[in-house]
Amino acid sequence: MSMSISSPSPKLIFLIADGMGDLPVPALGGRTPMEAAETPAMDRLARLGRVGLCRTVPTGMAPGSDVANMSLLGFDPASHHTGRGPIEAAALGLALDADDVVFRLNTVTVSEFAESGLMRDYSAGHIDTAVSTELVKKLGESCLPAGYELHPGVQYRHLLVAKGAAGREEATVFVRPPHDITDQGLAPDLAELRRVPALWEFVTCAARTLAGSGNGSKANAVWPWGQGRALTLPAFAASFGLRGGVVSAVDLVKGLGRAAGMDVLEVPGATGLLETNYEGKVAAALEFLKRGDFVFVHVEAPDECGHGGDAAAKTEAIARFDARVVVPMLDALGDRAAFLVACDHPTPIAIRTHTSDPVPFVFWKQGIAANGASAFSEQAAAGTGLVVEPGHTLLPQAAAWARG
Structure with a gap:
C-alpha cells in the first residue's frame, strides 16, 4: 500500500x-x-x-x-x-416548478395497510429495480390523482410530485421515514396522510392494487415522505x-x-x-x-x-x-x-x-x-x-x- x-x-x-x-x-x-x-x-x-x-x-x-x-x-x-425528495429529484434531472412539492416514495412491506398495521420492511425486501419500476408504472396508470406525477427510481426508491402544492397541505404533512419505524405502528403516519385527500386516495389505491396484483414481490404498500420544494x-x-x-x-x-x-x-x-x-x-x-x-x-x-x-x-x-x-x-x-x-x-x-x-x-x-x-x-x-x-x-x- x-x-x-x-x-x-x-x-x-x-x-x-x-x-x-x-x-x-x-x-x-x-x-x-x-x-x-x-x-x-x-x-x-x-x-x-x-x-x-x-x-x-x-x-x-x-x-x-x-x-x-x-x-x-x-x-x-x-x-x-x-427535503429528501427534492435531492433525489435532482438526481433524476426532473424539471420542477418553484411551487411543486416532491416526495420520496418507498415501496414497502406492511403487516396490513391500516391503523393497526406495522412497518415490516422499508425496502420491500430490497426489491429488484425492474420489478419495482413496473409496479410503480402500474400505480401511475391506476391510482395517480390529478395533478400528481410518479417517477420510478432505483430499487425501492421512487418519487411522487404534487404539482403546484407548495401552499397546500402536501407541504406540511409529516410522515416518518419508513426505515425509522421498523416493526412500529403505522397509525400516526396514516393520520397525517388522511389530512390530504389526494394523498390518501393514492396510498389506499396503491395498497389495494399491490394486494391484488400478483406481483411476486414483497411490496404491498407505498410510503410518501421527506417532501419539499426543488433543491438549489x-x-x-x-x-x-x-x-x-x-x-x-x-x-x-x-x-x-x-x-x-x-x-x-x-x-x-x-x-x-x-x-x-x-x-x-x-x-x-x-x-x-x-x-x-x-x-x-x-x-x-x-x-x-x-x-x-x-x-x-x-x-x-x-x-x-x-x-x-x-x-x-x-x-x-x-x-x-x-x-x-x-x-x-x-x-x-x-x-x-x-x-x-x-x-x-x-x-x-x-x-x-x-x-x-x-x-x-x-x-x-x-x-x-x-x-x-x-x-x-x-x-x-x-x-x-x-x-x-
Missing part, C-alpha cells in the same frame, strides 16, 4: 462508508462493527494521520443521509436542505475551487452532486448493498481524477446492514470498504493525493436507524502530524479531542490541510 505524496497540490479523495458508526454490540464481544472489522488500511491512516469527530447533523434536524451527506459535501443543511445548491467548483465528482449507487448522493454542478459518475452494477461493484466505483473515481481535483466515493452497504440489525454483515461491509475501496485508492493515488475517510451518520445495530451523534473521520497526507489515534474507530476518534463542528466545515478544513 503506497503512502507517499510528492505533488504540491494533491488530489483530495473523500471516502464515505454510509452509517458505519455504531455502539458496542454484545454479539461482537462489546465491540462496535468498526472495532470488530479487519480494517488495516484505515487503521494505518489513523496512526499516521489526523483523527477526530465531526457533527454532520445540525441541532434540531433529523439525522438522515440527506442532511449528513450535504454536510460532508461542504454545504450547510440549515441553509440549503428542503451553490456550484461546488466556485465554492471550493475544486472540480469534483461523486460516485454512489444511491440517487440521494447523485442528486447532491448534480445540484452542485459536480460530475456524477455512473457505475454499472452498483447496488447500494453488500454485494456491489466496488471495483467499478474505484475505477470510475480514478478515471475522473485524471481531469478532476476531488472525488466523493460513497458506499451504502454499512447503513443497509445497520437498518437490518445484522452485526456480522455490517462488520463485513466495513471490512470490504477497507479492502476494496480504501486500499486500491491508496495504491493508485497515495503518491499524489490527500485522503479523508468518514461516515455520514451512525446507524446503530441496536436501534436499526440513524442517530445524530458525531461521526469519526481520519485525514491523511504525507507530512501531516499524527494526533495519537492507534486505530480508526469511534472510541479512538473521541479520544483525540479533535471535533469539527458544524459538519459542513470539515471539507473546507480538509482542503486547507491538503494544501498546507
Whole structure:
C-alpha cells in the first residue's frame, strides 16, 4: 500500500462508508462493527494521520443521509436542505416548478395497510429495480390523482410530485421515514396522510392494487415522505475551487452532486448493498481524477446492514470498504493525493436507524502530524479531542490541510 505524496497540490479523495458508526454490540464481544472489522488500511491512516469527530447533523434536524451527506459535501443543511425528495429529484434531472412539492416514495412491506398495521420492511425486501419500476408504472396508470406525477427510481426508491402544492397541505404533512419505524405502528403516519385527500386516495389505491396484483414481490404498500420544494445548491467548483465528482449507487448522493454542478459518475452494477461493484466505483473515481481535483466515493452497504440489525454483515461491509475501496485508492493515488475517510451518520445495530451523534473521520497526507489515534474507530476518534463542528466545515478544513 503506497503512502507517499510528492505533488504540491494533491488530489483530495473523500471516502464515505454510509452509517458505519455504531455502539458496542454484545454479539461482537462489546465491540462496535468498526472495532470488530479487519480494517488495516484505515487503521494505518489513523496512526499516521489526523483523527477526530465531526457533527454532520445540525441541532434540531433529523439525522438522515440527506442532511449528513450535504454536510460532508461542504454545504450547510440549515441553509440549503428542503427535503429528501427534492435531492433525489435532482438526481433524476426532473424539471420542477418553484411551487411543486416532491416526495420520496418507498415501496414497502406492511403487516396490513391500516391503523393497526406495522412497518415490516422499508425496502420491500430490497426489491429488484425492474420489478419495482413496473409496479410503480402500474400505480401511475391506476391510482395517480390529478395533478400528481410518479417517477420510478432505483430499487425501492421512487418519487411522487404534487404539482403546484407548495401552499397546500402536501407541504406540511409529516410522515416518518419508513426505515425509522421498523416493526412500529403505522397509525400516526396514516393520520397525517388522511389530512390530504389526494394523498390518501393514492396510498389506499396503491395498497389495494399491490394486494391484488400478483406481483411476486414483497411490496404491498407505498410510503410518501421527506417532501419539499426543488433543491438549489451553490456550484461546488466556485465554492471550493475544486472540480469534483461523486460516485454512489444511491440517487440521494447523485442528486447532491448534480445540484452542485459536480460530475456524477455512473457505475454499472452498483447496488447500494453488500454485494456491489466496488471495483467499478474505484475505477470510475480514478478515471475522473485524471481531469478532476476531488472525488466523493460513497458506499451504502454499512447503513443497509445497520437498518437490518445484522452485526456480522455490517462488520463485513466495513471490512470490504477497507479492502476494496480504501486500499486500491491508496495504491493508485497515495503518491499524489490527500485522503479523508468518514461516515455520514451512525446507524446503530441496536436501534436499526440513524442517530445524530458525531461521526469519526481520519485525514491523511504525507507530512501531516499524527494526533495519537492507534486505530480508526469511534472510541479512538473521541479520544483525540479533535471535533469539527458544524459538519459542513470539515471539507473546507480538509482542503486547507491538503494544501498546507
